[in-house]
Amino acid sequence: MTPLVVFLLVFLSFPALVNIVYSLSDVTFQTMRAPEIVGLRNFGEVLIDPEFWAASWFSLRFGVLTAVIECSLGLALAIFLSPIVSRHGWTMAILMLPMMVAASMVGLMYRLVLHEFAGPLPHYLTLWFGTSPAFLDANNAFWTLVVVEVLQWTPFAFLLFHVAYISIPSEIREAAAMDRASAWKIFWRIELPMMKATIAIALGIRFIDGFRVFDNVFALTGAGAGGSTMSLSIYIYQSFFKGGQIGQAVAASALLFLASLVLLYGGALLHSRLGQRRAAA
Amino acid sequence: MTKMRSLMAAGLAAFLSATAIPGIASAEVTVLGWPGGSEETALRAAVEAYNALPDVADDDKVELLFFNRDGFYDKLQADLAAGSDAFDINLIATYSVGRYAPFMEPVDLGADAEKVFGKPILETMQFEGKQYGVPTDLSLHFMYYRKDLIDALMSDEGAKTKFAEISQKYLGEALEPKAPDEWTWNDWAVTALYFTKSVNPDSPVRYGTVLQMKNLLFNMMVFQSLPRAYGADWMDASGKVTVDSPAYRAGLELYKKLYDAGATPKDSLSYEYPETNAAWTSGQVATALQWNAAAGELMNPDTAPGVAENTAVVAPPAGPEGRKDHIHGLGLGLNKNSKHKEGAVRFLKWLASEDAVLAYAKAGGSPALSPSVVEKIAAERPDLVKLGEFAGSYGYVMNGATSANALSIYEVQAKEFTAYWAGQKSLDEALSAATTSMTDLLK
Structure with missing residues (x-):
């Protein structure tokens, strides 16, 4: 028990305590050892900073969109490719490849792929259609980033759904088929409800990953023209290291932590209420 | 037996962490340089030349330390703020002199430094009128x-x-x-x-x-x-x-x-x-x-x-x-927490000498040099002539561009x-x- 307590104290409590102190202090790199307590000022400054809200909105949109698209595509692939993947296991390895690449490398790779002069995509688009869109300009960058994220992480959702899909006992499908249920009905009434928990988990994981996105966005567009692709993680990083506003950066992290806590607690509460209602019915 | 092995491994790790890391900082002068590219190659050559000098004591010999370029300044900032003494001399740039100055000490490079580099180039490493480093490479x-x-x-x-x-x-x-x-x-x-x-x-x-x-x-x-x-x-x-x-x-x-x-x-x-x-x-x-x-x-x-x-x-x-x-320089300056300041200053002074900058330039570095010095290497590095000419004639640093x-x-x-x-x-x-x-x- 003692080692566990020591571990928790050293690795969790101390950083948490430092973060709390810093979030309530006027502190820079020069004054890290002598922070001046200023109360809730940092929180106030973060909350009235339009950049914080713009970054939060970017992260929220990015997280929701990528999670929904990845899970929809992953689910479709799991169902349509299930016979092939079950028969030829090696195809799974190929489908998983994008996940194996570090996110920052993906960002760098797409910087090359989308470059007007060096990239294959603009080259062929120009060759075939006489022009190529500016994938990374302020108007298109958001959607380009969504596509890049989806291409990398849809295999993760696919993997979860494939496992859930093949875990459904075949007897259930056979029984439904004997009752003349159509393929759509089998999917809608049997398979989908049985995969509900996996779908919720996949959506949750992908949303969290999308919401806290940093590496590939930072490598591909940075904060974007006028901060147009600044995620909350990039905002915190820039405030901390580039701006040297340590107190504000930590306060923003704390706000993010509180928002996550409220979201998770709300989700758990909703789940429990729904469970109770179902049991009562 | 397994317990004994674990204890031995833990003991070895403790010994290494207690001796090896501080060892880097105290036995010799450790320089944290800009990794990769011509700057690293040139610095290695200059250090080799310095260490080979007959009057350099063993304790003053220079050792190099590099970490990755990605996020270099963020990591350096964190190290300096934490009071690290793992290096005696560290990289600085014109635009970060003011930020790092509280964690560094000014150095007196001697009167000859101005003859080697020229005043505007030395100014790229100054903050509040004090010289914080030797300008090793110039960018424009x-x-x-x-x-x-x-x-x-x-x-x-x-x-x-x-x-x-x-x-x-x-x-x-x-x-x-x-x-x-x-x-x-x-x-x-x-x-x-x-x-x-x-x-x-x-x-x-x-x-x-x-x-x-x-x-x-x-x-x-x-x-x-x-x-x-x-x-x-x-x-x-x-x-x-x-x-x-x-x-x-x-x-x-x-x-x-x-x-x-x-x-x-x-x-x-x-x-x-x-x-x-x-x-x-x-x-x-x-x-x-x-x-x-x-x-x-x-x-x-x-x-x-x-x-x-x-x-x-x-x-x-x-x-x-x-x-x-626009000009800005990369340079090397003295860590305030250095445990080997005298040796570090001796190396920095040497690095600001004509012999050192010529060795540095021959190995691929890009120092901006005064006309009398650059002519000695013009045949091998004609690009440095243009670099010095542009820097001397058109170079500028915005008012406030070396601030914290x-x-x-x-x-x-x-x-x-x-x-x-x-x-x-x-x-x-x-x-x-x-x-x-x-x-x-x-x-």
Whole structure:
């Protein structure tokens, strides 16, 4: 028990305590050892900073969109490719490849792929259609980033759904088929409800990953023209290291932590209420 | 037995962490250098030469330490703030001298240093009048241009009419083609428009120029020589921020005009150093304002086979205040927490000597040297002659650009200026926001 307590104290409590102190202090790199307590000022400054809200909105949109698209595509692939993947296991390895690449490398790779002069995509688009869109300009960058994220992480959702899909006992499908249920009905009434928990988990994981996105966005567009692709993680990083506003950066992290806590607690509460209602019915 | 092995492993780890790491800092002078590239190669050669000197004591021998370039300054900032003594000498740059100065100690490089480097170059490593480092490498910008295209333009009488038409349409005055050495920023802009396919369908290349417009602090360094040529500065002598000035407006508007006219690639708002090089080597660009460090790649037939032989450089074009070229130096300075300060200072003084800079330059470094010193290496490194010439004649450092918040100021400018170029903010809004943030940062 003692080692566990020591571990928790050293690795969790101390950083948490430092973060709390810093979030309530006027502190820079020069004054890290002598922070001046200023109360809730940092929180106030973060909350009235339009950049914080713009970054939060970017992260929220990015997280929701990528999670929904990845899970929809992953689910479709799991169902349509299930016979092939079950028969030829090696195809799974190929489908998983994008996940194996570090996110920052993906960002760098797409910087090359989308470059007007060096990239294959603009080259062929120009060759075939006489022009190529500016994938990374302020108007298109958001959607380009969504596509890049989806291409990398849809295999993760696919993997979860494939496992859930093949875990459904075949007897259930056979029984439904004997009752003349159509393929759509089998999917809608049997398979989908049985995969509900996996779908919720996949959506949750992908949303969290999308919401806290940093590496590939930072490598591909940075904060974007006028901060147009600044995620909350990039905002915190820039405030901390580039701006040297340590107190504000930590306060923003704390706000993010509180928002996550409220979201998770709300989700758990909703789940429990729904469970109770179902049991009562 | 397993328990014994675990204990032995733990003991070994404890021994190593207690002895090896402090050992680096105390046995010799440890230098934390800029990793990768010519800077590392040159520093290694210089250190080898220093360590081989007969009068260098064993305790003063220099050892090098490198970590990755990615996030280098963030890691250095964290190390310095934590009071690390794992290195005695660390890298600094002009734009970060003020930020790191509280964790460093000024050094007296001696009277000869000025003879070796010249006053403006030494100033790139100064903060509040104190010398914080030896300027080892200098960065500035060249205007790269395609000799074949410009020669063809200059010799084609018929092209002058088209050139004047374009000039009249976009700048409101009929200009004539000029040699790059005589370019004003407007001459360059019209030349860029002339060589833009969407403006002039007869252009042999797709774009007249390639602008680095990504929201990135280094791109502001490239950009600011344009407003500077019109008289721009960050603040006046009284400390008032002067970014909202006719000079900055002229520069920002000219960039936007070129971007909107399609004279630079559509994706320029995501372009930085490597994208510019890729655009140039594609052979589809007529001019580019780019760092001097790119010359090795862009003028080398192995790395730029299609264009190297026709690539030439001049200093950035002139404005009403003449030609201006942003300079910043990389250098080495003394860590305040060093455990071996005397040895470290001895090495820094040697590094500022003529012998040392020549050894450094011969090994591929890019120090800016005074004319009398650079002539000794001109045959081997002709590019250093141009570097010294441009730095000496046109080099400038903005008022406040070595302050503690210089990096943050560049960040602010990058955000606000790119917002204007992307059409997300009006010029007034962008400059007003930049003024507010800069005033706060330069307090």
